[in-house]
Structure formats: structure tokens, C-alpha cells
Amino acid sequence: MNYNINNKGYYGDFGGAFIPEMLYPNVEELRLNYLEIMRKPSFKKEFEQLLKDYVGRPSPLYFAKRLSKKYNTKIYLKREDLNHTGAHKVNNTIGQILMAQHLGKTRIIAETGAGQHGVATATVCALMGMQCIVYMGEIDMARQAPNVARMKMLGAEVRPAKSGSKTLKDATNEAIRDWINNPIDTHYIIGSVVGPHPYPDMVARFQAVISEEIKVQLKAQENTDKPDYVVACVGGGSNAAGAYYHFLNDTDVNLIAVEAAGKGVYSGESAATSMLGREGIIHGSKTLLMQTDDGQITEPYSISAGLDYPGIGPMHAHLYASGRAEFISITDDEAMIAGLELSQLEGIIPAIETSHALAIFNQKTFQKNDIVVINLSGRGDKDLENYIDYFKL
Structure with a gap:
């Protein structure tokens, strides 16, 4: 396929x-x-x-030593948060x-x-x-x-x-x-x-620079250009599309898409499109989308302003429907805790969108020698108020 x-x-x-x-x-x-x-x-x-002189690419592929030790696997962070403007x-x-x-x-x-x-x-x-x-x-x-x-x-x-x-x-x-x-x-x-x-x-083509760099950087650090897993959060899904792009047809590389479950997938306050969506048309494309029985779009919810979209991009709908990517749903609470954990283990404050991707380690166990690349899609400056309110900092 x-x-x-x-x-x-x-x-x-x-x-x-x-x-x-x-x-x-x-x-x-x-x-x-x-x-x-x-x-x-x-x-x-x-x-x-x-991309080189203005954005500051290539963005580093950073081995997260303390996070890797905690979850007993090899975790690499693709540092899109270090780009000019703070995201991919x-x-x-x-x-x-x-x-x-x-x-x-x-x-x-x-x-x-x-x-x-x-x-x-x-x-x-x-x-x-x-x-x-x-x-x-x-x-x-x-x-x-x-x-x-x-x-x-x-x-x-x-x-x-x-x-x-x-x-x-x-x-x-x-x-x-x-x-x-x-x-x-x-x-x-x-x-x-x-x-x-x-x-x-x-x-997706403009964002494909992410996976292009991952291949080169991984070769230098691990002597392979194939990670075992590529993990990214998905709202519409551009950071995920970029991180997956050069691995799409290489089924040795497992793709994990992480969606926002909000207050719970079936709570009525969620943006977990793969779980809740059906085929429909939104903003000019046929994809999976959250909708009522008579086709009205359901309002999505997530603590993350970047993930509360009622659909996903058609590439991701196909990756879901074909089984090529595994979709995992993460709640607000799980994401916020994962964001705090990265901050305190690695000294990196992630965007709340990215925190959803980081939260998968409490749901999924990896092997000790697995290479897990997480696309760290954005930095948390813009979300400090949300973090402050949530943790009463």
C-alpha cells in the first residue's frame, strides 16, 4: 500500500x-x-x-538521557521548539x-x-x-x-x-x-x-524537512537512519506529517499519532477524532471528523488550543484507517503532568500540544533498545499561563 x-x-x-x-x-x-x-x-x-540562516535549521535531535532512564528505552527529541518563532x-x-x-x-x-x-x-x-x-x-x-x-x-x-x-x-x-x-x-x-x-x-512537503533531518542525525548518533518509533501529536497534523514523511512507506518504522482526549474520550469534551470521528467533509477535504448523526460538526475540546480541531488531515485519516499508524488518546491531565515531567527531568518546557505526545510512556511500554523519536513540536512559553493555572505555580 x-x-x-x-x-x-x-x-x-x-x-x-x-x-x-x-x-x-x-x-x-x-x-x-x-x-x-x-x-x-x-x-x-x-x-x-x-531554513538555515533565518529559522536556524537543522534543529537538533537530542538524546533525552534522564527521560530515557526513567522509561528504560532510548528517547530522542526532535527539537522543533528551537526553531525561530518556537515551533515547527x-x-x-x-x-x-x-x-x-x-x-x-x-x-x-x-x-x-x-x-x-x-x-x-x-x-x-x-x-x-x-x-x-x-x-x-x-x-x-x-x-x-x-x-x-x-x-x-x-x-x-x-x-x-x-x-x-x-x-x-x-x-x-x-x-x-x-x-x-x-x-x-x-x-x-x-x-x-x-x-x-x-x-x-x-x-507535508514543506514540513518533510523534519524527517529528512531525523534520518541523517540518527545515522550519526545510532548508525541507523530508521527509528523504531516516530511519535507526534496530531490536531490537524502538520508536525506529525513532517516527522513521518520519509518513513511513510517504510513499515519497519512504527508511527504513533497522539490525539487530545480532553476530559476523556467519551466525556463530551474531547478532540479524539480517530476514536469519535466518521467520514465527512470539512474545510474542503474528505476526512475523519467529529459530527452528530445528522452531520453537524461536534465542537471539539482540549486544554491545548492547537489540538482542538474536529477533524484530522486526510493523510492521518488514511494512516488510521489503513492501520499504518497507531493512534493514542491522551487526556488534559495526562498531558499536563507529562509537560511538567519533561521540564523537571530535561530542563525543557514543552508546548501543551507536545506534552500530549510525551504522555504516551504511561500508556505504552517500549523495549530497552527501541529508538523512540518524539517530535518536540513547540516550546511552552505561550502556555505558561495554562501551566501556572493548572499547577497553581
Whole structure:
């Protein structure tokens, strides 16, 4: 079985472009040009140069000695938290801002949940001198205030989404509306492997630098370019897509996707899409999504603003449905405790999203010589208020 996208924009049964007629020209322009632009030597050179000199790549692959000792296995952390802007998101925004320039676009829109993608978009727009509008749910704006301030300081306009649950799903709806109204000059930088084809594939390709580096770094440290396990948290799933990309068709490498169970998978306050979702269409692609019996989207919940999305990207839906990846659900409480544990064992404060991935060691036992690579997708600066409130620090 092939786990990459096919030429019709599908991963197995999932993907495609289910879009209103008004959006067709925008999406089609991107679909017809994205691969050709990405293959241009001038594009590749500028992308790689910016990742090196501006983002600070390659990000280290760090052997977590004390964590490994505690869980009696070899745990490596891919340090995406050390990237400029503090997360993996900037890999994709650098790629997409260059894509927008090659397509002659002058105005950028984006959606954001935790704010990391919004900050990364505002950052590259400042770098390239482009107008930037970021849509963010009103609730997320309140719980991620430092990131809102960062975006404004970088020159972006942050527009609140006041409908629905006032979180990521609603911010995405607002961004799509904007794009319909401004089709000629605007490029929509989607922050995850979601949305209509070609977005899931394009974002995964820009994030694939993560797994590309893991292979080289592991070879130097363990004399193999194959870990036994690659673990990443999944909301929409761009950090996971990047960490898995070069291992997708290598079934010797086990893939583990960690979702947010919120207050419990079946508590009614959860974002565990693989457990609760059914096939449906959200934001232009066919995927697994949390919905009622009559097809209304169920409001997701997680303590992490970046994981409370009611669907997953079509690549991950296919990895789940085919059994290629193991999906594990982690509650708010489990994630928060794992975040504190990493802070105190390794001196690294992770984003709450990443803390979900770190929590799997209490659910799953690994062999002593297993090489377990966890994608440490973001740093915890933005979540300090949440940590403070939770632990009464």
C-alpha cells in the first residue's frame, strides 16, 4: 500500500477538493503550479537558505538521557521548539510565502488556533514585506494573548472569529470567506495538513524537512537512519506529517499519532477524532471528523488550543484507517503532568500540544533498545499561563 498522495489528491479514500465554485480558480492555480514551483532550483535554494540562516535549521535531535532512564528505552527529541518563532510552523510558512511570491500574490491570510502558526505567518510576512491578516477564535485570543501581541508587533492584523465555538474551526471558516472575497491578490497560508488538495500535500512537503533531518542525525548518533518509533501529536497534523514523511512507506518504522482526549474520550469534551470521528467533509477535504448523526460538526475540546480541531488531515485519516499508524488518546491531565515531567527531568518546557505526545510512556511500554523519536513540536512559553493555572505555580 502507498501512503503518499495520489495524482487525484487522495490518500486512500481521504482528501480531494470539495470547494465552492468561487474558490475553484484560487485552488486550481495552486494545484497546477505548486510542484513545478517547488522543483525550481531558485525556489529550493532560497527555501533551504532561509531554513538555515533565518529559522536556524537543522534543529537538533537530542538524546533525552534522564527521560530515557526513567522509561528504560532510548528517547530522542526532535527539537522543533528551537526553531525561530518556537515551533515547527515556520517551516511551512517560509515555504508558502515563497510560493505566494512565485504566484504573484501580495496579500496573505491565515488562520490560527494556539497562535504559533499566526506568529509564523506574521513573521514571514514581515520578512517579505507583505500585508498579513490572521483570523483567530475569540476564545483562543484570550488564552493565547502573548501570541496575539507578537502578531501585532510583527505588523499583522488579528481578526477575531466570533461565531461557533470561537476557536480554530471558526477562524478557518472566516479565512475561507475572506479568500472567496479576495481571489486575485490573496494567498491563504493554511497552517496544517488540512483543507482542499493541494494543501495537505504541499504543507507535508514543506514540513518533510523534519524527517529528512531525523534520518541523517540518527545515522550519526545510532548508525541507523530508521527509528523504531516516530511519535507526534496530531490536531490537524502538520508536525506529525513532517516527522513521518520519509518513513511513510517504510513499515519497519512504527508511527504513533497522539490525539487530545480532553476530559476523556467519551466525556463530551474531547478532540479524539480517530476514536469519535466518521467520514465527512470539512474545510474542503474528505476526512475523519467529529459530527452528530445528522452531520453537524461536534465542537471539539482540549486544554491545548492547537489540538482542538474536529477533524484530522486526510493523510492521518488514511494512516488510521489503513492501520499504518497507531493512534493514542491522551487526556488534559495526562498531558499536563507529562509537560511538567519533561521540564523537571530535561530542563525543557514543552508546548501543551507536545506534552500530549510525551504522555504516551504511561500508556505504552517500549523495549530497552527501541529508538523512540518524539517530535518536540513547540516550546511552552505561550502556555505558561495554562501551566501556572493548572499547577497553581
